[in-house]
Amino acid sequence: xxxKEVLRVAARFFEKMLNADRSDHMGHTVTCIFCGQEAxxxxxxxxxxxxxxxxxxxxxxxxxCPSCACxxxxxxxxxxxxxxxxxxxxxxxxxxxxxxxxxxxxxxxLSALAAVIISEKSVxxxxxxxxEAIASDEVVYVKxxxxxxDTMYAGVDGTGIPMRKDELTGRAGKQxxxxxxxxxxxxxxxxxxxSRDAKGHPVRDQGSVSYSAGIxxxxxxxxxxxxxxxAFARRVARELTxxxxxxxxxxxxxxxxxxxxxxxxxxxxxxxxxxxxxYHAKEHLSKLGNDIFGPGTDLAK
Ligand SMILES: [Zn+2]
Numbered sequence: 001x002x003x004k005e006v007l008r009v010a011a012r013f014f015e016k017m018l019n020a021d022r023s024d025h026m027g028h029t030v031t032c033i034f035c036g037q038e039a040x041x042x043x044x045x046x047x048x049x050x051x052x053x054x055x056x057x058x059x060x061x062x063x064x065c066p067s068c069a070c071x072x073x074x075x076x077x078x079x080x081x082x083x084x085x086x087x088x089x090x091x092x093x094x095x096x097x098x099x100x101x102x103x104x105x106x107x108x109x110l111s112a113l114a115a116v117i118i119s120e121k122s123v124x125x126x127x128x129x130x131x132e133a134i135a136s137d138e139v140v141y142v143k144x145x146x147x148x149x150d151t152m153y154a155g156v157d158g159t160g161i162p163m164r165k166d167e168l169t170g171r172a173g174k175q176x177x178x179x180x181x182x183x184x185x186x187x188x189x190x191x192x193x194x195s196r197d198a199k200g201h202p203v204r205d206q207g208s209v210s211y212s213a214g215i216x217x218x219x220x221x222x223x224x225x226x227x228x229x230x231a232f233a234r235r236v237a238r239e240l241t242x243x244x245x246x247x248x249x250x251x252x253x254x255x256x257x258x259x260x261x262x263x264x265x266x267x268x269x270x271x272x273x274x275x276x277x278x279y280h281a282k283e284h285l286s287k288l289g290n291d292i293f294g295p296g297t298d299l300a301k
Contacts, residue, residue, distance in 0.1 A: 004115060011053040018058050024075035025061040033077070037067035045073065050118060051087040084126055090116055091126060098127035138212070138238070145244030149192055152248035154269070155277070156236060156261055158186040158218075187213040188236045190243040212239040218260050224267070237268050245269070256280040 025041065032039040045062040048055050060073035075081075080088040093114060097106035103124040110116045110123075118126075160182030173180025191209040193202040216231035229237075240246055246269070253272040255261035257280050265272055276284065290296070 007053050007115060011051065011056050014051070014053055015056040015058065018056070018079070024073070024078065026074065030063055030074065032065035032068060032070065033072055034070045035065060035068040037065055039063040039065035039072070042071070047085065049081050049085050049087055050090050050116060052089040052093070052114065052116060054115065082129075084122060084129065086118070086122075086126060090118070091130070094118065094123055094126040095130045098123055103127065142238045142241050144241050144247070146247070147244055148247040148249070149244065150248065151194070151250040151252060152190065152192055152243070152245045153252045153254060154188065154190045154240060154245055154272070155254040156186060156188050156264065157256060158184045161185050183215050185213055185215050186218060186232045187211060188239045190239055190245055210239065210243050218264055220263070220267070229267075233264055233268055236264065240269060257284055
């Protein structure tokens with residue numbers, strides 16, 4: 001109760017401070033942030049934002065640009081308030097809870113832990129927006145890590161994830177009626193394993209593991225030209241570059257033995273040492289034994 005009251009007082013103080021600052025009115029005309037033409041001052045508009053302190057209502061100078069028919073409030077950009085009416089602090093909180101569970105759980109967590117009231121739908125919209133921004137940043141910013149390691153490991157795999165019906169219309173699947181219930185998400189993992197356990201066996205170094213995943217194709221359909229490289233192969237190449245994998249003296253690729261994985265490795269990292277992971281290697285050997293000597297026979301075992 002006391003915490004809520006403290007937050008309420010802080011929110012009013014913050015609101016008062018932001019409203020006292022009218023420097024966002026920069027005359028009758030400003031340069032349009034979208035097209036660079038002249039935008040005209042219209043009025044002072046009120047809008048309610050959700051911040052970590054609670055809701056606050058701020059007056060902002062509103063400008064309209066007739067050239068591109070867009071309106072904007074410079075103050076929103078200065079403060080980093082997004083078009084979903086959330087402050088940067090709340091946006092960060094939403095991205096954390098949304099990555100940890102369902103949007104409904106995220107909404108409940110924010111309310112219980114931070115007294116920030118955001119609907120399930122707003123958590124969803126914010127998460128989607130942040131996700132899209134992260135996905136496009138991931139493609140654009142590929143800075144190669146400059147710390148060559150002796151050995152680096154990478155692995156790729158695919159697994160079916162359940163999808164909503166509208167995401168699956170027209171897709172063939174493994175259901176008896178030929179319909180799909182899942183789509184395949186492919187994942188690329190990169191790590192180092194210089195650490196040793198008590199018995200001296202190599203173990204993954206803590207904090208070294210990086211992941212990148214997407215519902216993307218890995219098949220070269222038309223040609224092996226650069227522009228025909230499938231999306232997932234591009235993703236793997238970016239992740240290998242970003243983690244410094246290509247600079248390691250020994251580059252190791254692990255897979256479950258599926259053909260598409262070795263095809264991908266041959267194109268993206270042909271210099272890598274290919275290893276079938278132990279679990280799948282045993283499985284393949286067992287199947288081979290059963291095929292040659294008969295299921296369950298002593299020789300097969
Ligand atoms: Zn404009």
